[in-house]
Amino acid sequence: MHLDLQNIQEIDIFKDLSTEELDKVLPIIHPVKIFEGERLIREGDTSQMLYIIISGNYMIHFKDGRAFTLNQKGEMIGWSTIANPFTYHESAVALTDGEALTIPIEEFLDLMQGDSDLGSKITKKVTEIVRQRKAFIEDKIENQE
Amino acid sequence: MNGFEAISFYNGWNISATGIGIVFTALCTLSFIISQLHKALTIWEKREEYIKKAGKLFSPPKKAAPHRKIKVSESFNESARQFHVLIQSMKDPFSLPKLIKLAQKIDLGRPHSTVNDLLTAGLIVLEKE
Numbered sequence: 001m002h003l004d005l006q007n008i009q010e011i012d013i014f015k016d017l018s019t020e021e022l023d024k025v026l027p028i029i030h031p032v033k034i035f036e037g038e039r040l041i042r043e044g045d046t047s048q049m050l051y052i053i054i055s056g057n058y059m060i061h062f063k064d065g066r067a068f069t070l071n072q073k074g075e076m077i078g079w080s081t082i083a084n085p086f087t088y089h090e091s092a093v094a095l096t097d098g099e100a101l102t103i104p105i106e107e108f109l110d111l112m113q114g115d116s117d118l119g120s121k122i123t124k125k126v127t128e129i130v131r132q133r134k135a136f137i138e139d140k141i142e143n144q145e
Numbered sequence: 146m147n148g149f150e151a152i153s154f155y156n157g158w159n160i161s162a163t164g165i166g167i168v169f170t171a172l173c174t175l176s177f178i179i180s181q182l183h184k185a186l187t188i189w190e191k192r193e194e195y196i197k198k199a200g201k202l203f204s205p206p207k208k209a210a211p212h213r214k215i216k217v218s219e220s221f222n223e224s225a226r227q228f229h230v231l232i233q234s235m236k237d238p239f240s241l242p243k244l245i246k247l248a249q250k251i252d253l254g255r256p257h258s259t260v261n262d263l264l265t266a267g268l269i270v271l272e273k274e
Contacts, residue, residue, distance in 0.1 A: 065242060067240065093245075095260055095264070
């Protein structure tokens with residue numbers, strides 16, 4: 001997959017970023033091919049990578065056995081990577097072959113800390129995702145208790 | 146000529162009555178407007194909601210989604226049958242990750258892809274996020 005400013009800006013999390021900010025983000029984004037059955041992240045592991053779906057169907061699941069799927073372009077896997085305690089809150093496995101963008105979390109956090117405007121825009125988007133998945137996660141926590 | 150006679154001569158009574166009438170009507174109108182102001186403010190605050198509702202009233206009705214016809218191969222049918230047997234052995238509602246693990250354990254071919262096909266075909270329905 002060829003990466004340029006235009007196709008990066010089409011992705012929801014980067015929509016609000018200016019051209020200068022996108023220029024800073026672009027070098028740390030790497031497109032990868034994902035293969036059917038490949039495990040992307042494991043619940044409880046230290047966060048290393050954030051995934052943004054380009055294509056394919058991915059199962060997000062929790063230790064209690066509950067699961068849902070993500071398959072829309074721009075959806076994030078491993079959003080909890082940018083929040084304390086920097087561990088994955090879910091596991092993800094590819095149900096089909098597909099493509100994703102990967103962002104190494106250390107470089108991403110450095111970038112966000114170095115540019116407060118960019119950091120707050122990204123945090124705002126992640127908060128939206130957290131809010132959307134909140135009910136599912138809260139239900140999960142209640143079940144664990 | 147002065148006093149009441151002068152008032153009557155120059156239509157003073159009529160003019161006074163008209164004046165009182167105008168002021169009274171204006172005050173009544175004003176008090177009615179003030180009494181209804183809260184409704185206008187509520188409408189203003191919920192204007193986006195009302196605009197959406199009005200939009201829905203005037204937009205053409207949505208066509209019902211066409212019924213999906215899914216062509217399935219023999220191998221898909223066989224996989225679905227095998228997964229059905231596995232699901233029967235699990236608690237209801239079953240766990241999708243556990244189903245995949247179980248399928249891997251008994252060496253069913255390409256369990257992830259099969260689960261994806263079953264999801265796409267609507268034969269497995271996930272809990273809503």
